[in-house]
Amino acid sequence: AQKVTQAQTEISVVEKEDVTLDCVYETRDTTYYLFWYKQPPSGELVFLIRRNSFDEQNEISGRYSWNFQKSTSSFNFTITASQVVDSAVYFCALSEAGTGTASKLTFGTGTRLQVTL
Amino acid sequence: DAGVIQSPRHEVTEMGQEVTLRCKPISGHDYLFWYRQTMMRGLELLIYFNNNVPIDDSGMPEDRFSAKMPNASFSTLKIQPSEPRDSAVYFCASRGVTANQPQHFGDGTRLSIL
Numbered sequence: 365a366q367k368v369t370q371a372q373t374e375i376s377v378v379e380k381e382d383v384t385l386d387c388v389y390e391t392r393d394t395t396y397y398l399f400w401y402k403q404p405p406s407g408e409l410v411f412l413i414r415r416n417s418f419d420e421q422n423e424i425s426g427r428y429s430w431n432f433q434k435s436t437s438s439f440n441f442t443i444t445a446s447q448v449v450d451s452a453v454y455f456c457a458l459s460e461a462g463t464g465t466a467s468k469l470t471f472g473t474g475t476r477l478q479v480t481l
Numbered sequence: 482d483a484g485v486i487q488s489p490r491h492e493v494t495e496m497g498q499e500v501t502l503r504c505k506p507i508s509g510h511d512y513l514f515w516y517r518q519t520m521m522r523g524l525e526l527l528i529y530f531n532n533n534v535p536i537d538d539s540g541m542p543e544d545r546f547s548a549k550m551p552n553a554s555f556s557t558l559k560i561q562p563s564e565p566r567d568s569a570v571y572f573c574a575s576r577g578v579t580a581n582q583p584q585h586f587g588d589g590t591r592l593s594i595l
Contacts, residue, residue, distance in 0.1 A: 397581045409572060409586040416581060455524070459580045467512060467580050468537070471524045 366391045368458050370472035377446050377479055385441040385475045387456030393417075395461035398432065398439045399469070404452040412454075415439060446479045453477070483507070487573050487587035495595050499561040502590045505554055506575030514584060515548055515558050516572040524572075530556065563594045 367390040377383045389398065400412040413423060415432050423430045427444045443450055456472040486505040494500055506513045514529040528538040533550045541548070545564070550556040560567055570591050574584040 399583055401586075407570065407591070408588045409574075411583040411585060414581065414583050461580050467529065467531070467576075468526060469514075469584055473523050 366393075366396075366458050366460055366468075366470045368456050368470050368472035370454075370456055370475050372475045373473070374476040374478070377477070379447060379479055379481050380445050381479075382442060382444050383446050383477065383479075385443075385454050385456075385477065387439045387441065387472060389437050389439065389456070389458045391458060391460055393460040397459045397461070399457040399459070400430065400439075400441050401455045401457065401471075402452045403455065403474070409455070412441075443477075446477075448479050448481065451477060451479045485573055485575050485585055485587035487571075487590050489590060490588060491591045491593075493593045493595065494563060496564055497562045498594075499559065500563045500567075500592060500594075502558040502571050502573075502592070504556045504558070504573030504587060506556070506573070507585055508554065509577070510575035510585075511578045512576040512584075513550060513556050514574040514576070515556070516574065516586075517569045518572060518589070519569045527558070565594045568592055568594050 369388045372386055396417045398415045402410045402412055413430055420432050429442045431440045453474045453476045455474045458470045488503045512531055515527040517525045517527055525540055527540045528548045529536055530550045546560055548558045570589045572586050572589045574586045576582050576584045
């Protein structure tokens, strides 16, 4: 069975600090996909990034970067120079390859990030 | 492109009443998912459809919940009769044909059962 663990329930930082959100996953599949979603205070769930299990390249998008390490089953998310607008709950999720029941997306419990001035 | 559209955005009703939540997925998406989010249980998958056919409804909490997808552009989640413990945010999401594609979520329906 697949599982996603976000051990950090809540993180508070001061604006301009860097912050890393941890995500550890479990799966028996050799092919799988990892996702990060953002849920701002307004409540919607916004897709941020997808990573395939066979692509361990790290990715950077502006102030956001993602570190995928199969050896430690981790897919961590770093925000550089955090801003108040980054305050949200961030979810890591896992989907195994294939169709049918393998199409489920398993979410972690989320990390609430609070960025203050 | 229009995203996933859910209605209503907010619903407040009394215990025992029937509640119907609606969802229009992104055009061309083959999969549609219904989730419930609460503080206690987080995000829970209730049911999902592939090409309008229910594939897995193991997350549906009880017989009071039912979901339908009569065509590719419309789905409903119905609760009858509703109970206070059903109060939650209900999300609909849709996705393309392969598991590597992200699910795109609607804005959710905030349901309060008094």
